[in-house]
Amino acid sequence: MKIGVIGTGYVGLIQAVGLAHLGFKVVAYDIDSSKIEILKKGTPPIYEKGLKELLHQNRERIIFTSSVEDLKGSEVVFVCVGTPQDAKGKANLNFVFSAIESLKPLLTGKEIVVLKSTVPVGTNRKVQKFVGNKAFVVSNPEFLREGIAVDDFFNPERVVLGFGENHPKWVMEKMLKIYEYFLKKEVPFVVTNWESAELIKYASNTFLAMKISFINELARLSEKVGADIKDVAKGMGLDSRIGNKFLNAGIGWGGSCFPKDVSALIWQFKEWEIEPKLPKATKEINEEQILWFLNKIRKHYGGNLSGTFALLGLAFKPYTDDLRESPSLKLAEMLIEEGAFVKGYDYIEGARKNVKKLVEVKTSTRYSYGLIVCDELKTAVEGVDGVIIAVEYKEWNRENWKEISKLVRNKALFDGRNILKEELIRELIKDGWHYEGVGVKPK
Ligand SMILES: NC(=O)c1ccc[n+]([C@@H]2O[C@H](COP(=O)([O-])OP(=O)(O)OC[C@H]3O[C@@H](n4cnc5c(N)ncnc54)[C@H](O)[C@@H]3O)[C@@H](O)[C@H]2O)c1
Structure with missing residues (x-):
C-alpha cells in the first residue's frame, strides 16, 4: 500500500519513517524544499534519538519530495503540518487547508485523508466538506513525545481514530489494517467520532499542563510554609x-x-x-x-x-x-x-x-x-x-x-x-x- 505523508516535521517525519519500517511504501512531501534536500541525503533535519538510523534502514521505502504530484496514487495520506497559534492564541489552520487544497486535485474518491495535526473540534468535518466526495477524512491525533518520539511511534499508549458518521465500513477497516502492528501488540484503540477524537488530543495536553501548573503553584505555597x-x-x-x-x-x-x-x-x-x-x-x-x-x-x-x-x-x-x-x-x-x-x-x-x-x-x-x-x-x-x-x-x-x-x-x-x-x-x-x-x- 502506498502511503502519503504531508509535512516532514517532528510528527510527519517520524510517521513516514515509522510506517516505512512497518513495510509500507511512503511518499513524504513537504513544501520546504530545503528540508527535502537534506532528507534526500539521508540526514534528518531534526534531532530525535534513533531517527537517523531508522531513516537509513528504510531509505529505499521512502520517497522525499517537494512535488505534491508525487502523492498521486497514495491510498491513505497523513496530514502532519503545523497548527501554530495565531496572535490571539487561536489555532491557525492555514497550513492544514493549504495542504488539503494542494492535495485535492489528486484525489479520486477512493482515498483516505488522515488528520494527524492537532486541530480544533469541528476541523475534520470542515475538511470533509472541503474535499466533498473526493476522499474520506479520518481524525488520528498524534501523541508522540519529542525526545523519545521514535520509541513512542512503535510503542504508543493508545491509538485514537475518529470517523464521520457516513463513512463506509472499509474506511475503518483500512485504517485498522495500517495500524495492524499496534493491534497485534494489543495497544488500546479508541474508535470514535471526529469531534471526540479531536477533543481527546486537546484534553490530554491541557490536563498534563494542568498537572504541572498545579504542582508549580503548590511549590510556591510549599516555600512559604516550609x-x-x-x-x-x-x-x-x-x-x-x-x-x-x-x-x-x-x-x-x-x-x-x-x-x-x-x-x-x-x-x-x-x-x-x-x-x-x-x-x-x-x-x-x-x-x-x-x-x-x-x-x-x-x-x-x-x-x-x-x-x-x-x-x-x-x-x-x-x-x-x-x-x-x-x-x-x-x-x-x-x-x-x-x-x-x-x-x-x-x-x-x-x-x-x-x-x-x-x-x-x-x-x-x-x-x-x-x-x-x-x-x-x-x-x-x-x-x-x-x-x-x-x-x-x-x-x-x-x-x-x-x-x-x-x-x-x-x-x-x-x-x-x-x-x-x-x-x-x-x-x-x-x-x-x-x-x-x-x-x-x-x-
Ligand atoms: N511536535 C510534537 O511533539 C507533536 C506531538 C503531537 C502532535 N503534534 C501536532 O502535529 C502537527 C505537526 O507538528 P510538528 O511539530 O511536526 O510541526 P513542524 O513544524 O515540525 O512540521 C510541520 C511541517 O509541515 C510542513 N508544511 C507546512 N505547510 C505545508 C503544506 N501546505 N504542504 C506540505 N508541507 C507543509 C512544514 O514545512 C514543516 O516541515 C501539529 O498540529 C502539532 O500540534 C506535534
Missing part, C-alpha cells in the same frame, strides 16, 4: 488515582504543543460561550511561574542581575533540538533584559546550533548581545556569577561539580527543574554553594 514539594509530589503520586508523572515542580512548561494547545482549547470553550476556568488558570500559572523563579534569582543578587549566568539546557525539554516556546530561552530573554550576560549550553548539538542561529540574527536584539552558546559545559560555567538549570537532564548530576566549583566566580546554583539529587545538593552546600530549587527545602 514544606518540600518533592516530598509532597511523591506522597501525592503514590496514589494511583493521581500518579507520579508530570508532578515535578519547575520553571513551567513550554514546547511546540502545550502552549498552543492550551490556548486553542481556551478558544474553543469561548466559542461555545463556556468559561474555560481550568485551562485559563493553567496558562496563567505557567506564565507567572517563570517570573516567580526569576524573582528568586533577582532576590539573591539584591535586585541586580547585571552579572554573568550559565544557563544549562536550552531546548524546551531534554533530548530535543526543538526550541519552540522554550522556558529556558524565555528566562535568557528576561535575564538579558535586566542586564545579565548569559552563557548557554545544551547536551544536544542540534539545540546549540539552533540557538546559535537565533543569536546570529542581528535584528533579534532579544539575544544578539546578551547570549552566547558554548559547546562545552566548562566554557559555559567559567567565571559566572550563577548557574541556572533550565532543562531537566539527569546528566547534570553526573557532571564534575568539584571542577565546576573551581571555574565559577560565585557559587550560586538555581535548579529550575529540581533535578539535582539530595546527596549532590548536600555536597554542594557543604562546598559553599548557595542552592535554590523550586519549592524545596534542602535536607
